[in-house]
Amino acid sequence: MTVLIDSSDDLTLDNIARVAWMGEQCSISDRALSVIRSRRQEFVDFVEQNADRHLYGITTKHHVGAKSVLGDDGRAEFATRLPSTPATVGPRLPERLLRAAVLARLADVLNGTACLRVETVHRLLDLLETDLPPVPARGNGEPGDIIPLGHLLRTHFDGTLEIGEGMALINGSPVAAAALGDAALAGRHRITVMEQMMALGAVAIHAPAAHYAPELEAAWRDEHQAEAIHNIRRLIETDDHSSELPYQAPVSFRSGPRVIGWARRAQAAAEECAEIALSASSNNPIFVGPAIHPPLGAVLSNGGYHNPLVAPSLDSLARTWADVCQLVTAQVNRIVEDPRGLVATEPESQVSLLYMTSAGWAEEARAAATTSLIGLGGAGQTDTGTPDLLAWRKAHDAGAALDNNLAVLGIVASHTLARSGQSVPRRLAALSRQILRRFPVGSAPVDFGAQLESVVDLLSRPRDDAAAPVSELATT
CATH class of the missing domain: 1.20.200.10 (Fumarase/aspartase (Central domain))
Structure with a gap:
């Protein structure tokens, strides 16, 4: 059977059990994909009009790199990759928890606060059809989940992304939600x-x-x-x-x-x-669309990763x-x-x-x-x-x-x-x-x-x- 996701309200424990524990497939509804596509365009329009501003992990790099706005070439190069993250070693997280984390990563996308391209969303779901990379369970001392997400996503996505996608994938707390x-x-x-x-x-x-x-x-x-x-x-x-x-x-x-x-x-x-954690937006920063913050929307740095x-x-x-x-x-x-x-x-x-x-x-x-x-x-x-x-x-x-x-x-x-x-x-x-x-x-x-x-x-x-x-x- 296949679990159909139409909104973040569908990221329930029952659906997590079906996909993460029982190995069922997962797909996103056409309606949701249409909304994701429209929100991505709103985000790109906003960034183009605000390229000279400090937008964390978008027009700047991450961590200490946030102090400087990137030029056109630097912004284009940084956009293709996942921001750098530390690594750790030790016993691995179980596959079922990682499958749940992949689903939880969709919450921001479905809520419109992380603006991935539709093709990136499909690639994220494609992970559920593969043997997931090993992710160590110990030595995670960061705020949020950048260490386990780095282990989980880097080899699949690094070098293939576009503006804003790297931070949308690597920041936040979807692994924490999956763990609970x-x-x-x-x-x-x-x-x-x-x-x-x-x-x-x-x-x-x-x-x-x-x-x-x-x-x-x-x-x-x-x-x-x-x-x-x-x-x-x-x-x-x-x-x-x-x-x-x-x-x-x-x-x-x-x-x-x-x-x-x-x-x-x-x-x-x-x-x-x-149930709250799995469906909530957790990213930093988040994008708020023009319907809420006219005329073009806003990028808000926040503590969603915690x-x-x-x-x-x-x-x-x-x-x-x-x-x-x-x-x-x-x-x-x-x-x-x-x-x-x-x-x-x-x-x-x-x-x-x-x-x-x-x-x-x-x-x-x-x-x-x-x-x-x-x-x-x-x-x-x-x-x-x-x-x-x-x-x-x-x-x-x-x-x-x-x-x-x-x-x-x-x-x-x-x-x-x-x-x-x-x-x-x-x-x-x-x-x-x-x-x-x-x-x-x-x-x-x-x-x-x-x-x-x-x-x-x-x-x-x-x-x-x-x-x-x-x-x-x-x-x-």
């Missing part, structure tokens, strides 16, 4: 898995149904917490309450629905901010996922130590030793959940940097740690239930059986690594699930 979108998409399915695994854990520890009573939905006065406890209650629903504890389960089981409720709120906020929604939203997700990861480890420990659990039913300590693995992943998540503050840049005008890709990496690491830890919880809970002969509630039974097929009771420790990885894979987001919105649990 990537994390938001990753979080959608993760919440469902949190609820499923914590529900399995609640059954394994014999948590009283009262901990998940419907009356709590109103008592806590938060729609997201209400949804979390509602979903967990439906998962553990059973007619047999004979094995429930006559007293409270440990704190981590009672706190679970509330913390997952916060995760739902953080996820919703991240999705809202991602998207203030991205790093704080990513930090919120990282901290949320790390918090849930701590609860998961606490639950694993309590299930392992339960006198009716693996301690009593395993012939020797084997699967129960996964509490050590769980503790390791909790520490990994904790280490990732640190604040990403605005960086102190170099000398001169570039005196601060944006930490968006650093924040993305920390959110990615915290999320991966949580995914692995949730798999440990699912294994420990499923083995506990299987060894004790306790029945699994109907809505969890199929999932628990799948976990046990991948990590069978009685497995030899030599197989633990591969089988744990197999369960992580089982619980990971299906590719066709990336575009599904966060909603009430669909399992019936």
